[in-house]
Amino acid sequence: MLSNFSPEEIESNRKDLFSRTIWEDPTSQLAHRVKGNDLSRYFLLTDSEKKGIEETIRLNVSVTPYYLSLSDPFDPHCPIRRMIVPDSRESVFSAEESPDPLEEERLSPVRGLTHMYPGKVLLFSNHSCSVYCRHCMRGRKVSSPNERMAKEDLELAFDYIRSHQEIEDVVISGGDPLNLADSRIDWILGELSSIPHVKICRLGTRNPVTLPFRVTEELCKIIESHNNDSLSIFCNTQFNHPKECTQEAKAAVLRLLKAGVSVGNQSVLLKGINDDPEIMLSLHKKLLEMRVRAYYLYDPELIPGSRGFRTPLNKGLEIVEYMRGKIAGMGIPSFVNDLPGGGGKITLSPNWYLGYYPKTRQHAFRSALTGKVHYSFEPVDSEEESKYPILEESIWEKLNENNTSRL
Numbered sequence: 001m002l003s004n005f006s007p008e009e010i011e012s013n014r015k016d017l018f019s020r021t022i023w024e025d026p027t028s029q030l031a032h033r034v035k036g037n038d039l040s041r042y043f044l045l046t047d048s049e050k051k052g053i054e055e056t057i058r059l060n061v062s063v064t065p066y067y068l069s070l071s072d073p074f075d076p077h078c079p080i081r082r083m084i085v086p087d088s089r090e091s092v093f094s095a096e097e098s099p100d101p102l103e104e105e106r107l108s109p110v111r112g113l114t115h116m117y118p119g120k121v122l123l124f125s126n127h128s129c130s131v132y133c134r135h136c137m138r139g140r141k142v143s144s145p146n147e148r149m150a151k152e153d154l155e156l157a158f159d160y161i162r163s164h165q166e167i168e169d170v171v172i173s174g175g176d177p178l179n180l181a182d183s184r185i186d187w188i189l190g191e192l193s194s195i196p197h198v199k200i201c202r203l204g205t206r207n208p209v210t211l212p213f214r215v216t217e218e219l220c221k222i223i224e225s226h227n228n229d230s231l232s233i234f235c236n237t238q239f240n241h242p243k244e245c246t247q248e249a250k251a252a253v254l255r256l257l258k259a260g261v262s263v264g265n266q267s268v269l270l271k272g273i274n275d276d277p278e279i280m281l282s283l284h285k286k287l288l289e290m291r292v293r294a295y296y297l298y299d300p301e302l303i304p305g306s307r308g309f310r311t312p313l314n315k316g317l318e319i320v321e322y323m324r325g326k327i328a329g330m331g332i333p334s335f336v337n338d339l340p341g342g343g344g345k346i347t348l349s350p351n352w353y354l355g356y357y358p359k360t361r362q363h364a365f366r367s368a369l370t371g372k373v374h375y376s377f378e379p380v381d382s383e384e385e386s387k388y389p390i391l392e393e394s395i396w397e398k399l400n401e402n403n404t405s406r407l
């Protein structure tokens with residue numbers, strides 16, 4: 001049962017929690033995580049949130065005091081809060097949703113490993129994370145102790161990788177690999193670097209966002225010791241909102257960079273949280289200031305209880321279109337859709353190309369900068385002319401007349 005607290009009590013509960021936690025000690029942060037029913041101590045909950053907490057069909061609730069401190073106790077629209085606190089929409093399982101839309105399990109030859117693309121695999125290293133994100137697409141496994149990966153499970157996964165010469169790239173995700181003990185991370189990276197055909201390892205972790213103190217000097221030394229001629233280690237993290245770009249987060253990123261680990265960001269497009277071109281632009285500007293490059297912007301998956309987060313497909317396109325020209329290209333993510341049914345990832349881009357006019361051998365483009373139509377010529381000796389979408393004469397004339405891309 002959820003207890004009720006007054007706003008004053010909530011303020012003082014927060015103060016108590018923050019002072020009980022040894023702030024920069026990741027162990028203390030993890031030990032003081034807020035779970036399930038205790039959310040009512042730290043948020044003035046709406047009825048919808050109360051229902052969400054009691055009836056969610058998704059993963060557990062757990063949040064570090066650090067990440068909680070970024071949230072608003074009284075505003076249910078606070079973006080950080082929405083990533084922490086379930087609401088009633090999380091208890092609805094619609095017909096179009098599936099616990100495993102990407103068919104990661106069908107494509108799993110051994111426990112914890114998904115082999116979807118020839119040259120790369122996804123390794124589920126563990127089931128736990130510092131914070132459980134309400135939008136997590138792997139909620140069917142994450143946070144569930146039944147999904148714990150024993151050392152023997154990982155050994156079988158490494159045997160599989162060892163016996164498949166074509167695997168060059170291992171993406172370690174979970175759960176969150178940085179929620180494993182240093183010694184386990186050391187062992188995993190050591191195993192991977194002992195496999196000659198594995199050249200790249202990527203750590204998918206949200207700890208720089210949710211518990212930056214976990215990225216300790218000691219951990220970075222371990223990572224650095226395996227980041228060598230035979231293995232290149234990358235980190236992909238997930239900042240979703242400018243409020244997450246704190247000094248603490250930046251310090252964690254800088255420690256990773258010092259260990260030679262390039263840090264990229266994969267944000268998830270989330271309704272009411274970051275589905276706004278200005279918010280996304282500001283997020284990616286802050287990320288560049290933290291020396292994090294943009295990688296992906298994910299369209300959220302059709303997982304159970306995801307209706308509160310999903311946006312129309314066009315939103316993502318609108319956002320990357322808006323960003324073009326307003327920020328360094330390395331700050332613009334690729335908008336990605338991971339196709340249901342194990343179709344893998346594809347990128348969607350705004351359509352800047354209007355078509356080809358064979359009479360004058362001209363391509364017409366829409367400019368992100370001027371908003372006008374700009375032209376370029378196909379080489380005279382081109383043999384590829386049949387490959388372009390042809391502009392009809394009437395449309396071509398209209399484009400020339402108005403010199404605007406709005407047809």
Ligand SMILES: *Cc1c(COP(=O)(O)O)cnc(C)c1O
Binds near residue numbers: 115120122345
């Ligand atoms: C996303 C993903 C990868 C990595 O894909 P990239 O596009 O290279 O980042 C690898 N395997 C699986 C199963 C994935 O879902």
Ligand code: SF4
Binds near residue numbers: 129130137142206
């Ligand atoms: S950190 Fe990643 S794996 Fe863990 S709950 Fe969040 S999105 Fe899911």
